[in-house]
Ligand code: C2O
């Protein structure tokens with residue numbers, strides 16, 4: 001694994017040089033845009049009543065906030081946009097009191113956490129005025145970046161777009177590696193938004209087909225903030241909390257080193273020139289700043305209807321029914337201002353130990369076909385629309401399953417499974433370059449992605465779905481019963 005990482009790193013070193021054609025750092029901000037300082041989401045206050053037990057309160061409510069310097073009324077958790085950061089440790093027993101202070105039904109999902117489906121229950125409805133206790137234990141070995149958001153079928157798209165989401169960071173023993181501790185750590189929640197008269201814009205018919213993308217590309221709720229670290233080595237936790245936007249991330253003049261994915265640490269850092277983050281996905285990267293200066297974190301064009309956009313084509317972003325979905329222009333997400341003569345520290349050479357799943361041990365191989373009907377107005381898995389009273393997949397506790405996910409539609413779908421983290425085995429028959437724990441995997445049109453799913457620890461009913469939440473709300477979701 002380590003060898004593979006290194007080889008890839010060498011190969012990619014050449015790519016990093018090629019990326020220097022990018023704009024000079026002085027043009028870091030658009031002329032009209034005021035530089036806002038980099039905001040950090042507030043910490044969710046925790047009470048540690050007994051050793052190992054943390055209690056917290058989360059309330060979904062409308063609130064007045066500022067977005068890109070303008071007042072906005074959004075749906076929030078505890079009045080903040082994005083929601084407060086739940087920061088816990090492996091092994092913590094969490095008691096999370098959730099109150100719905102909205103005039104509409106909702107519920108809460110702890111995306112990516114390996115906790116019982118009876119607790120992280122997508123079938124639960126939390127009525128207006130109701131308080132519900134979510135009580136679970138953070139598994140050992142799960143250190144990483146997760147998130148929470150509403151998950152009531154039919155209501156997710158609007159509520160998520162309107163502001164309801166927050167990050168969960170699980171700390172573990174590996175975080176105390178000196179080479180990780182010497183890095184300066186930041187959380188970056190990527191969530192786009194369109195405001196209309198100060199409130200979240202409504203969905204159009206096209207939004208329901210393609211997934212709604214906002215025109216403000218916000219980082220922790222701010223537009224093109226400036227991050228000015230004191231140290232030369234950064235650890236960035238990235239979360240794509242957008243309804244439908246894909247982020248193809250690049251840092252000007254720098255390589256990034258991927259150290260963690262959805263389910264936590266990799267075995268060793270992997271050098272990358274760019275990072276594609278589909279809706280729902282998380283990643284952690286480390287960066288060693290090479291010199292004093294301003295470097296933009298860019299969102300490169302990405303066509304989520306089947307192919308990379310190479311450069312700016314001058315095509316309109318407004319083509320909906322057909323060819324292009326996703327960003328056609330390079331955009332600036334934030335600017336990192338490196339300190340004078342940044343001192344960097346070495347990256348860790350070893351991270352987690354991950355047992356790669358032997359797919360020969362799989363008890364069953366299933367095929368899941370992502371598709372649709374009615375000219376892109378309907379969304380199916382295996383030809384069927386979501387029905388909470390139907391079980392689509394029944395598995396046995398303790399078994400390993402292989403799922404072959406096929407996309408027979410004309411656009412990318414980020415496939416997500418609750419409760420049971422998986423490993424990606426191959427894409428179109430090509431083995432994945434490194435082993436990692438995932439809970440979202442992007443599947444491109446025509447692609448077949450094989451994943452290995454260990455059905456560990458918990459029985460119950462949960463769901464798998466497309467994380468373009470408009471597709472999920474319209475039925476691209478199925479029920480798994482273990
Ligand atoms: Cu992030 Cu089923 O969701």
Ligand code: CU
Pocket residue numbers: 109110111112416417418
């Ligand atoms: Cu989830």
Ligand code: CU
Pocket residue numbers: 412413414466467468471472476
């Ligand atoms: Cu989809």
